[in-house]
Amino acid sequence: GAVVSQHPSRVICKSGTSVKIECRSLDFQATTMFWYRQFPKQSLMLMATSNEGSKATYEQGVEKDKFLINHASLTLSTLTVTSAHPEDSSFYICSARQAGLGEQYFGPGTRLTVT
Amino acid sequence: QKEVEQDPGPLSVPEGAIVSLNCTYSNSAFQYFMWYRQYSRKGPELLMYTYSSGNKEDGRFTAQVDKSSKYISLFIRDSQPSDSATYLCAMSAAGNNRKLIWGLGTSLAVNP
Secondary structure (H helix, E strand, O other), X not given: OOOEEEEOOEXXXXXXXXXXXXXXXXXXXXXXXXXXXXXXXXXXXXXXXXXXXXXOEEOOOOOOOOEEEEEEEOOEEEEEEOOOOHHHOEEEEEEEEOOOOOOOEEOOOEEEEEO | OOOEEEOOOOEEEEOXXXXXXXXXXXXXXXXXXXXXXXXOOOOOXXXXXXXXXXXXXXXXXXXXXXXXXXXXXXXXXXXXXXXXXEEEEEEEOOOOOOOOEEOOOEEEEEEO
C-alpha cells in the first residue's frame, strides 16, 4: 500500500518551454500533496504544499508563477515548470499524505534537464 | 541553530554490523518522527514512523524517540550491503498543513 507514482521519470527540454510533471497516489486518497526539489548530495527542499481543491501554498523564495501547482483530485497533483531555464534543472519529487495521518509517501522523482 | 541536526557522515561499516543513526532537534512541538531511506536518484522511502515518544521495531529496524532529550535514533541490525543508502530523519508538528522538517541525511555504506 501507500504507493505514489510520478510521470515522467526523466525529461529533457529546451530553454523557454514548459514541462508538466504528474504525481498520483495509487492506492489512497491524498488530501495533501507536497512538491520538493533536490540538488545533488543535498536534502530535500520543500517548494509548495497543496490541498485538494485549494490553491497551493508556496515556500518563501519559490516563484508561484513559474512553478504552477494544481491539485485537482484526491489522487492527482501536477507541477508545471513554465518557461524553463537551465537553472531549473533538478530532481523534483512529490509526496502525498492522507487526512489525519502524519507520514508522507514519496514518488520516485522526476529528473528535469533544461538545455 | 538548525531545527534538525543530523551528522551527514559518511558512515562505513562491515556487513553484519549494528548501525546507529540519530538526529537531534530543537522544536518541542514536533510530534511525528520519520526515518526515510533514499537510494541515489530515487525518491525517499518511508522506513519507520513514530508518533510521540517510544520505540518501534520492524524487522531489522528499530526507531527510538526520546522527546525529553529531543533525540531520535534508528538502529539497523545485521546490516546488509543493500542497506547502503542515505538515511534521512524528518519530523513535524501537528496541524493540517504540517511540513516535514528534514535532517541533512547520513550516507551509509555497508561493506561486504
